[in-house]
Amino acid sequence: MSEITVNYVTQRSHCKCCEQRLLQVETSKVKQFTIKTEDVTDWAENEMWESAYASPEEFNEMVSEFTNETIQFFAADMYDHVVIEKTERDRVNEFITREVLHQAEGHRPAE
16 A cells, blocks of 8 residues: 655644634644545545546646545644645645556456
8 A cells, every 4th residue: 555645734823712813823833644545545436536637627626625635634623724735735646646546547457
């Protein structure tokens, strides 16, 4: 099973206790989260990834949603906003293309 480590930060604009808006947005130090191929296929089936891959814009949007939602769910506080730089998102895009889409092509039955 393959995996990729993604660097990200979280930002908080509201107090966790009283939910009042903070005077200044708090940004965390760089954090890391490891995404495995099974995380990708658990979030959406191969067919959905393949369908999105036909449109670069749709695929990039799907990768962005997957990455943000996964990190938000497993590693961030509900008051935090996950921020992932484009270079990191591009790395996840390449990872999914190589390890999920191209691996699936190699395991398809011959037509």
